[in-house]
Amino acid sequence: MFFHLYGITDRNDVEYVYSAFSAVKSQEIQAFGSFRSRDLCLSYMNALAAGQPDASIQ
Numbered sequence: 351m352f353f354h355l356y357g358i359t360d361r362n363d364v365e366y367v368y369s370a371f372s373a374v375k376s377q378e379i380q381a382f383g384s385f386r387s388r389d390l391c392l393s394y395m396n397a398l399a400a401g402q403p404d405a406s407i408q
Contacts, residue, residue: 351394361392 353364368375368388378386390407397405 351391351398353391353395354398359395361395364388364391364395 353359353367358364358367365388368385368391374387375385378384393407394405397403397407
């Protein structure tokens with residue numbers, strides 16, 4: 351996960367970065383009903399914080 355590599359670990363910072371990709375957001379909401387890439391990234395951050403880096407994220 352690139353956010354972790356660059357030291358970006360705050361959820362608000364991650365959400366801010368994803369907000370720059372409005373075209374991707376629109377496409378993903380149309381295709382999946384949610385901003386899937388952002389949601390998956392935040393879910394993985396939760397797993398890392400819980401000490402479960404190998405957790406299955408869906």
